[in-house]
Amino acid sequence: MADLDRVLVLAGGMSPEHEVSVRSGRRVAESLRRLGVEVQTADIDAALLDRLRTDPPQAVFPVLHGASGEDGATAEVLQLSGVPYVGAPPSSCRIAFAKPTAKALVAQHGVPVPRGVTLPKSAFHDLGAPALLERVVARLGLPLFVKPDQGGSAFGATPVDSVESLSAAMVSCFAYGDRAVIEERIEGTEIAVGVLDLGEGPFDLPPVEIVPDGGVYDYAARYTPGRTEFFSPARLPEETSRAAAEAALTAHRVLGLRDYSRTDLIVDGAGRVRFLEVNVAPGLTETSTFPLAVEAAELDFSRVCRDLAFNAFNRGRAD
Incomplete structure (x- = not known):
């Protein structure tokens, strides 16, 4: 690792997940510095391209x-700048970031998914919201779960238990995007499975069971210490854990992801695992599930960060 001594951590951005990104970036930077790597931090702004040109990390x-x-834009910029980076290539980011597309591709490879529909905001305007929502409930039943077709950290995501609450959920969803994913809500155990590739191929990390205080894993439950109880490894039968691991590895491979990812799954009362979505840049804060899984695998988080950066560095040298 002696050749790796200067890494740039990009954190922040303009999305609603800015603060989470800052916290994740701070932890990665501190972890790399702990192992003697010189680290600089930066946001996505007008100075970035000049910085990459004049002082490339x-x-x-x-x-x-x-x-x-996570939508591939940053990866495209880094590729245009000729700078090696941790994470998936642009095309894979775009596919994974579009939740309905990722869901359809994963389902084609044998991973069960919740039934659902994806509808643009314009459809409710053109066809009439009450009539369209009535058709949705008639098709999918209740309860439901509504979320934007892109984005994370539970922004715009709402559980729905009645026809009356569905309309309000749609309004909340459209505040964060122009397309809504409406799915049947599977009652069961929510888990997250990380996938890591340190140079010898992707492998699954122990599943993390998520038990939020109040029952809903919303933004506050995700990032407020004490609001959610985590069990890693998850309290699942071995057969169910294997199925969850295979679902996460399938998503990682099918979507063409690289280095690391996190797949969100739900296990119903019968032990059946269903795919919810995948993240190409999972949260790395103190309350995020990916670092918890790294710890459960008895890996050192600092060394994992360094190895990921070193592998990116090596890819750059090989190009």
């Missing part, structure tokens, strides 16, 4: 969540 570790961070 050996590798970039983007920790940007939401639009521009």
